Amino acid sequence: MKTQKAIISFSKTKDHELADIGQAIANKMTNNPNYPTPTLSISDLQAAITAYSSALIQAQDGSKADVVAKNASRTTLENDLSALGNYVNLIADGDALKLQSSGFPLTKLPEPIGILDAPILTVHYGENAGEMAIEISPIPKASGYIVLYAVVPAPADNNDWSSKTMSSSKATLTHLKSGNKYVYKAAALSSEANKMNIYNFSTPIEKIVP
Numbered sequence: 001m002k003t004q005k006a007i008i009s010f011s012k013t014k015d016h017e018l019a020d021i022g023q024a025i026a027n028k029m030t031n032n033p034n035y036p037t038p039t040l041s042i043s044d045l046q047a048a049i050t051a052y053s054s055a056l057i058q059a060q061d062g063s064k065a066d067v068v069a070k071n072a073s074r075t076t077l078e079n080d081l082s083a084l085g086n087y088v089n090l091i092a093d094g095d096a097l098k099l100q101s102s103g104f105p106l107t108k109l110p111e112p113i114g115i116l117d118a119p120i121l122t123v124h125y126g127e128n129a130g131e132m133a134i135e136i137s138p139i140p141k142a143s144g145y146i147v148l149y150a151v152v153p154a155p156a157d158n159n160d161w162s163s164k165t166m167s168s169s170k171a172t173l174t175h176l177k178s179g180n181k182y183v184y185k186a187a188a189l190s191s192e193a194n195k196m197n198i199y200n201f202s203t204p205i206e207k208i209v210p
Contacts, residue, residue: 002109002110003094003096004094004099004106004107005089005094005099005106005107006085006088006099006102006104006105006106007085007104007105007107008081008082008085008089008104009078010078010081010082011078015056015074018074018078019052019056019077021081021105022045022048022049022052022077022081023049024103025084025102025103025104026042026045026046026049027103028101028102029084029102029103032102034092034098034101034102035091035102038084038087039083039084039086040080040083040084040087044080045080045081045084048073048076051073051076051077052070052073052074052077055070055072055073055074056070056073056074058070088102112192113141113190113191114190114192114193115190115192115193115196115198115200116142116187116188116189116190116193116200117139118188118200118203119136119138119139119142119169119186119187119188120136120137121134121136121137121147121186121202121205122134122135122136122205123184123205123207125210126173126174126210127172128174129178129210130174130175130176130177130178130209130210131172131174131176131209132149132172132173132176132182132184132207132209133170133171133172133173134147134166134170134171134172134173134184134186135169135170136166136169136188136202137169138169139188141190142189143189143191144165144166144167144189145165145168145169145187145188145189146164146165146166146186146187146189146199147164147171147173147185148162148163148186149161149162149173149176149182149183149184149185150162150182150183151177151180151182152180152181152182152183154183154204165189176209178210179208179209180209181207181209182206182207182208183204184205184206184207185201185202185203185205186201186202187199187201187202188200
């Protein structure tokens with residue numbers, strides 16, 4: 001199970017946002033009982049924020065040297081935030097309340113996908129005897145698809161049907177009995193559906209195998 005962590009890389013953060021993020025962290029980390037012995041003193045972090053903010057203002061209409069100075073100050077601030085973030089992650093150890101109290105932006109937890117909608121199933125004759133071509137309408141967020149098929153009359157229990165899992169929306173069923181009528185149905189896969197063994201199946205289709 002994935003847990004949240006403090007984000008420790010700020011290389012893609014916009015210049016004008018970095019100082020605000022740093023200040024929010026400094027404010028939250030000051031005298032924070034969850035983090036009694038930070039590896040970087042908050043006063044040192046505040047000094048890096050102040051230096052960067054001043055350099056950023058100077059660089060807006062300044063010389064190339066001012067831009068170089070701003071970039072150097074940014075690197076210092078990024079490194080300080082990264083070092084402090086590593087400490088936060090170590091101490092918090094996945095505790096969401098402790099992480100939130102740090103002021104650091106946090107990684108996002110994956111949202112559960114749930115049981116996906118039933119797809120639309122199309123069944124065509126295959127290129128060879130005993131083959132049927134399967135085509136499933138793509139379902140967003142599906143990790144794959146499952147096709148159940150059985151000779152008519154089909155068993156009442158899905159576990160007694162033959163099955164084929166697919167990583168894409170197209171496949172060919174082989175080694176079917178020519179001349180027999182089969183029924184086919186398909187569902188989209190997700191981690192939640194797989195764990196619960198609950199699927200929304202398409203409308204069953206019956207076709208005779210060539």
